[in-house]
Amino acid sequence: MTEYTHLFRVPARFATDHAERGLPTGTLVKANRSVHTYRCTTAQVEEWLSDAVYYSEAQGFDFPDQRIVIASARRTAFRAREWLAKWRRS
Numbered sequence: 001m002t003e004y005t006h007l008f009r010v011p012a013r014f015a016t017d018h019a020e021r022g023l024p025t026g027t028l029v030k031a032n033r034s035v036h037t038y039r040c041t042t043a044q045v046e047e048w049l050s051d052a053v054y055y056s057e058a059q060g061f062d063f064p065d066q067r068i069v070i071a072s073a074r075r076t077a078f079r080a081r082e083w084l085a086k087w088r089r090s
Helices: 012-020 042-056 064-089
Strands: 006-011 027-031 035-040
Touching: 006 012, 006 042, 006 064, 012 035, 012 042, 012 064, 035 042, 042 064
Parallel strands: none
Antiparallel strands: 006 035, 027 035
């Protein structure tokens, strides 16, 4: 069975952090200063969501740089939930 892929947009800060940790990202299609676009399978978007939820619910990060990553993770979690709701219906 062929697994379909679709475009998934991720805030750049979280995309960079996620990729630097060697987690599954999909295929990078386009990157600019604010958003990276990936071609992803459903399983890859679920991984993005899992990582984003972990970061967005993290406690104890008290460094300004980490606050930016946490805010970016929250946006990623929101986008991943929307994406999954859309493509699971299809």
